[in-house]
Structures are given as C-alpha cells and as structure tokens.
Amino acid sequence: MKLARRLAAASFAAAFMAASAVMAFAQETVVVPTRVVYPGELVTTADIQAVALRRSTAGLPPIAFDHAEVEGKVARRTLLPGRLIALSSLRDAYAVEAGKPVQVQFVQGTLTISAVAVPLQPGSVGDLIRVRNIDSGVVFSGIVMADGTVRVGAT
Template structure:
C-alpha cells in the first residue's frame, strides 16, 4: 500500500483569448472572446481561464487576438459616471435624508467617491451602491 501518493494532475486547463484586437475601455462580450486549451506548461499565471470571468468587464489596456487576457487588465464597469446625476442617501439615527448629486469621478460599486450636492454645492463623500446610488458617509 502506498502512502502519500500524489494525485494525477487534471488535463490541460483553458484560457480566454480575444477573437480580435480589443482596445482600452471596451466591454468584453461573448462574441469578442473564446476559450482555448492551454498547451504551454510555462504560461505565467494571472490570466482569465473561463469566459464568465471576463464577460461585462472593461479592458484597461489593448488585448491582442490569440493572447491570454490578464485579469489585471480588466475592471468592473462604472456604476456611476462623472457629471451624471445620482441619488445621495444618508441614513442614521432613524433618519433618512435623500438629495441629488453629481459624482466628481467615475466609480464602480463599492468605491468611495466625492460627490457635489446639486442644491447646496457642498462636496461630500460616500460609497457607490449596487443600485447606482451613493450612500453618504457620516463625518
């Protein structure tokens, strides 16, 4: 009986590669990418292995056809954009206050950003929520 036997490695993995050149700022859609079998055992880690990892992400640099897509070259889509109108929400002590604001920067869900209150002109900070609102931080 052999103890400490090493399990056999699974077959080759997959990697996601672009079908065509994809430029910074483009959203990755299913028709722009495909999965291929990794045949190079020396390929550096850090690339997207399955299509679901990249769909809906935005590229931060040019991606070349047939080359692996580094996970670090992708970001989430902006939930709020600079200059757009967003709802500001402050909740605390049983009180909820809402207002309209303008983000001073682009941001994804979970980012802490500065927003200008449209009515008062005061710049406040808050966290971008999944519904596109900004939850204002208490000072």
C-alpha cells in the same frame, strides 16, 4: 555497463516527466479575445473563446481561465486576438459616471435624507468616490451602491 543503464533510465524518466508536463498544460484552458478589444470597451461572450493552454503560466501575471472572469468587465488596455488576458487588464464596469447626476442617500435608522449630487469621478459598486451637492456645492465622499446611488454616512 551499469553507468549506461543508469543514464538510459535517467533519460527515460526525464523524457516521461517532460511529456507529462506538456500534457498537463494542454489540458488547461484559458480564454482569449476573438477580436481587438480597445480600452473602455465592454467584453462580451462574442468577444472571447476558450482555447487549450500550450505553455506554462509560471512567471506570468494572473490570467483569465474562465468566461466568468472576463464577461461584463471593461478593458483597461488593448486586448489582442489570441493573446492571454491578464486580469489586471480588466476592471468592473462603472455604476456611476463622472459628471452625470446621481441620487445620494444618508440613512441612519429610520431617517433617510436624499439629495442630488454630481460625481467628480467614476466608480464601480463598492468604490468610495467624491461627489458635489448640486444645491450647496459642498464636496463629500460616499460609497457607490449596486442600484447606482451613492450612500453617505455620518463621520
């Protein structure tokens, strides 16, 4: 009789814990695409919606839980409607495109030298990219700034 009570109590406790775990997952929300977003496309507010999470995220790569994590980013891979968005499937939008001339600045104290160069690779804000000086053909590296310029420094 005691064994039957213990088994009943244990099964009740297990059922309660499972139900509370399911309710905890249901209370979490994630963002999912509302349409197919192809690689290279900018993700906008109209492309995503918040939905209740119906399963555990254990064992999954980091996923997007909030609109702010996704809006304004560019898809690296195809994002399918209703599917979770892995953060590794997104990147920041490029501030500098390869092949489009940019202003390059060297600033040291009060001295500022500007030139025009062509980026050899695209880059987001803060990325170190290689650029080629249009006049001399010299290739050097610089950091992409928020205003779309490239800042170089002395080595």
